[in-house]
Amino acid sequence: MDLCITKSWEMNNNSYIITGPTSGIGYATALALAKHGNLILVGRNEQKLQEVKKTIETSGGCAFTVVCDLSDIHSVRSAAKEIIALGLPVKGLLNNAGIMPSKPGKNAQGWDITFATNHLGTFAFTEALASMLPDGANILTVASAIEDPERKPAKIMGMKGGRFLSVAASAGGEWKAGGSKMPGIDAYATSKQCILAATLALARQDLRLHYNALEPGITRGTNLGGEDTPAFLRFLFGHLMAIIPPFSRFSSTPQKTARVIVQLLSSDTGKTGIYFDEKGKPMLASEQVRQPEFQDLVLSETRALLLAIK
DSSP: OOHHHHHHHHHTOOEEEEESTTSHHHHHHHHHHTTTSEEEEEESOHHHHHHHHHHHHHTTOOEEEEEOOTTOHHHHHHHHHHHHHHOOOEEEEEEOOOOOOSSOOBOTTSSBHHHIIIIIIHHHHHHHHHTTSOTTOEEEEEOOGGGOTTOHHHHHTTOOOOOOSOHHHHHTTOOOSSOOSSTTHHHHHHHHHHHHHHHHHHHHHOOSSEEEEEOOOEETTOOSSGGGSOHHHHHIIIIIHHHSTTGGGGEEOHHHHHHHHHHHHTOOSOOOSOEEOTTSOBOOOOTTTTOHHHHHHHHHHHHHHHHTOO
16 A cells, blocks of 8 residues: 555555646645645646656655646546545645637547636546535635626726626637737636636525635736746746736735745635635625626536536
8 A cells, every 4th residue: 555545554644636737826835835734736748747746755745647638637536536546635736727729729538728727627636525624624616707797907908807698609619799909818817707606506505515716816926827828928927927017916825825825734724615715815806706606507408518528
C-alpha cells in the first residue's frame, strides 16, 4: 500500500482535491494547502503533476496524481473513479482548472472546448465525486466576474458578459448575438456564467455538502490555462490589467488567492451558496445568475446533456 495512504489513515488526515495544480493559482494553492492535509492533484500533464508532487513531498507532505482531461467527459469519469478508489477522507474539492483560448476548438465529444472544460467537465467531475464526499465537505469553484455584463472592468474592455442561449447551444459553440469583439471571450464568459449558476443551484438543492464559488480577481502571475491561452491574453489579464486603474483595485496574486482558497476549503463554518471575491468577501453575481430559475435551468440542461454521453 502507498505509504501516503497508510499515513493518511493512521493520522486521520484530511485530503483535498485540486484541479489545475501545476501553475498559477492552482500551484500556489497546492503548496499552501499541503500544510493542511494530503493532496490529490488532477491535471492533463503527468510530468508536471509529478513535479508538483515531488515539491510537496520534499517538504514533508503527501500528494497523489490523477491524469485527467477535463474537456473529455470520459476522462473525467475515469479520473473520478480513480480518486474514489484511493479511499481517502476528502474534506474539500477545488475546481480551479480552466482555459481561455482565442480560437474555437472541439473536445472529444465534439463540443466547444472552452465550454466543455470550464463548465461541462468541471460540473461532471463535481457530480461524480459528490457521493463519496463526507457530510459537510467543501466544494469551491473558481468562477469569473467576466460573466457579469455590468461589471465595470469588463464593460470598459468591451466585454458583454455571459451570452447564454442554452447549454446545448453553448456546447455547440453558439452564443447570444451582440457579444464581445475580443476572440474567445464570449465562450469563456458563458462557461463561467454557467458553472457559477450551477454551483449556486447545487448549494440550494444539496444541503449535505457546501458549494461556493470564488472570483479570483485580476491575478498577476497566472497563465490562464497555459498553452490553451494566447500570450497576449495572458499578458493582458495576468499583468497589464492588474496594475492599471480602475482594474488594479481588483488585482491579486496566486499567493494571495491561495490564502483565501485555503481558508474557504478548510473552513468548518458550514457556509454554502456564497460567491466570494478575491479578498474572501461575499459578492454578487450577475443579475441573471442570481435568479434561481436560471440556476435551475442551467443545472437541469447540463445534467440532461451529460446523461446522453455513455
